[in-house]
Amino acid sequence: MPRPGLEELEAAGLDPQSSELFVVLAWVVGAEVEIDPAELKAALRRAMLVLAAGGDPHRELEPDSVAVERLAEELDTPERRTALAQAFDRLALDSAGLEGISAALVTLRAEPELAWRSLALALVADELADE
Secondary structure (H helix, E strand, O other), rough: OOHHHHHHHHHHOOOOOOOHHHHHHHHHHHHHOOOOHHHHHHHHHHHHHHHHHHHOOOOOOOOOOHHHHHHHHOOHHHHHHHHHOOOOOOOHHHOOOOOOHHHHHHHHOOOOOHHHHHHHHHHHHHHHHHH
16 A cells, blocks of 8 residues: 555544454455465355355454354465565555554554454455445
């Protein structure tokens, strides 16, 4: 994300420990985590089925939602986690001086499970937005 976009995100005033900011940051770097498009499509389809089986598929999602957990587990590989960590490291360099984003990235870099689930939630949210 270009610096002006990061500055806009910082200006939004999101709580640095909010799942909302974690998910936005995961979405920003998500393209740097290589996932075969067919594998992702199939995994997202299954996650959408789990989400729909649990009630309203457009309800608020959290990193511990069943559909998010399942997607995170299904796509999880050591290589992808490494790619996500490296992407957050690069984003940390780009966001130097932006206190809220920097604080959120410290948390995401220190908690790989939270980071991975935040990416899964970003993928589910992106899929819902496309519907």
